[in-house]
Amino acid sequence: MSDVSFTVLGCGHSESLEHFNNNAMIRSTNHTMLIDCGHTIKHALAAQKLTFADIDSVFITHVHGDHVFGLERLAYESKFKYNKKVTLYLHEEIKHELWDQTLAGSLGRDSDGINSMDDWFDVKFVENDTICIDKLRINTFEVAHTPSKTTHGILLNNRLFYSSDTTSIADVITDLQFDIGFHDVTLTDWNPVHATLDSLIQDYPESVRRKLFLMSYEDNWQAHLEKVEKYFKGFAYQGQTINL
Template identity: 45%
Template sequence: MAALTMLGVGHSEAIDHWNNNAMIEAGGRRLLIDAGYTIKFALRDRGLALSDIDAIFLTHVHADHCFGLERIGYECRFQHGFKPTLYLPPGVYEELWEHTLKGVMGQVGEGPAELADFFDVVLLGDKPFEFEGVRLTHFQNQHTPEKPSYGLMINDHLLFSGDTRAIPEVVNRFSPEVILHDATLSDWNPVHASVQELCESYPADIRSRMHLMSYEDFFEEHRTHVEQEFAGFAFQGQEFSL
């Protein structure tokens, strides 16, 4: 049975629950949703190593979502002799390689290198793709203005929002049974949905299916309120069937 596990649930500033990254397991293989700078620790907590990862889907280019790719690329190539698959939605490749990873991965002992020397790069178009029978539909969310940033609808069942403000039009279009939604516990944020914004943007029946992720370390102060208004917080190591 396919499942999604939250490897980490923390906000970019959080230190207690690793970066907000997830993993799909299906058919004996593993697909990461993002790989931030804490990914090696997060996998260790699940008894896994970087070499246990077969593929990665990147939602967007921010450090807590992509900086772990350097370590995955180096270790898989030089220690384990294989290239994981890297799924990149439209507009992400140039930001990732030219503006982020090239400075640290563009030159190796053998000479100049490209992203394709470390990963089997798959540039996605607008259509859904599959991983071991799991259907993944990527959609543009509402994160940093003018920045390519995506969420995923998985098996027409679970919506993973990625970093975003409220996206009620997307949620209404897909009608997911389970929702993992970005949330900040601050009163307002220009690129993340506050709890108040979520309450104002989604009716109670949708919020009852919504688990909040990518939150700050002081989440316990908000736990009672969140559990009254939503399905609750998503927790590190929590598994959701697909």
Template identity: 50%
Template sequence: MQSVSQFKIIGCGNSESLRHFNNNALLCCTSGNLLIDCGHTAKLALHEQGYGWADIDAVYITHVHGDHVFGLERLAFESRFKLNTRPKLFLEPELENELWEQTLKGSLGNINGKSQVLADYFDVQFIQDHKFSFGGHHIHSIPVDHAPDKSAFGILIDNYLFYSGDTKAIPEVVNELNFEIGFHDASVAEISPVHAHFESLKSSYSVATCKKLYLMSYEDDWRLAAKDIDGTFAGLAEQGQVVTLP
């Protein structure tokens, strides 16, 4: 366990990246570890940072796309049948059907001829009023704007650290938040209809806000935009990057 709470980037790449793991993170507290998203590269990404499934006490899911949830199948199987544990799953209620019925049930829904439900693998903690706590930290689950007709969320920890998850620029949200450091979805190579582009962040957020933001979920050819990012944003998020929480 950590002696102080830390927020760690275990992956900073977009879904197509070959150089980086899926854009996932880890909140490490004195009382346990909260995995923020669990994409299909999560197991290896955690291993690279010195962690395994046995170190994961809870998971929070921002939205249901493979680079954010496909690792849950492996976590579910190994936790139940190898580790004999049932991690907490902090879940916005509106994600439940999409996560279980449309994503995980096909592989987890039947074990030796017996029907299973999500709660057989995880201690499901439905989030109420977009707020929950972990390790003594107050966490707000914040609706963001990712893909049409698809629920997606970011988080704000203790009014100190903002993590957007996948989203387009959301000035109506970000401009109302109080935070000291942020990690924001940003495409750097080409404009995407479902991800923010760094130029859209520059035009949507104040200079002061941009300087607090590390860009994440970027493409492998990020160097093409390096000169435009330097000095405008806090920088590019990096795998293994650590922020100590107050």
């Protein structure tokens, strides 16, 4: 078995009823990291026969509910049930947005009194766009999701690309070397902050497209299956695991 694995915990768009939030997990010999922690995370972990006790760290790509609302549950159970702090990796520029504008309303007070983010998590800011833990090397890069909202994708061990939520980023992806990738897509023509299927076909060369599984899709995905399999590796699916 490989020393490093990547697992799709959820592949659904935020409106999806069929799939969990678009979150993932990276595991090495001695470390388990979540890539985002949306409101379906506990169910997604249970589907993999895991609990919050198994999680060592989380990297937050950006502040939207389907990527961060599960942090409240993770914080409470880690502190009171498992007597531990999970390490929270994030870019410093999103801390205010994540804590003051998102989590403080629920985590700002508990039975111990007034709290800060550091009372719940071991907060580590990403420096030089790099996280190194055990056998994991994660390089981060900015993508183009919601205007003026900082969002990052990752490159894992120089082999696996993961876009997080983004529109088409041909200028970014064509400069990266990777073996396999997971890329955001919307199957609608009205969503302005996710990459449309046609934009990816138009903007990305075939050599890139053939390495990509598409994720964060809506529940009508089966209607687009033939087209996706024609131009890409296919749709990502929950529980899909890549050994690196």
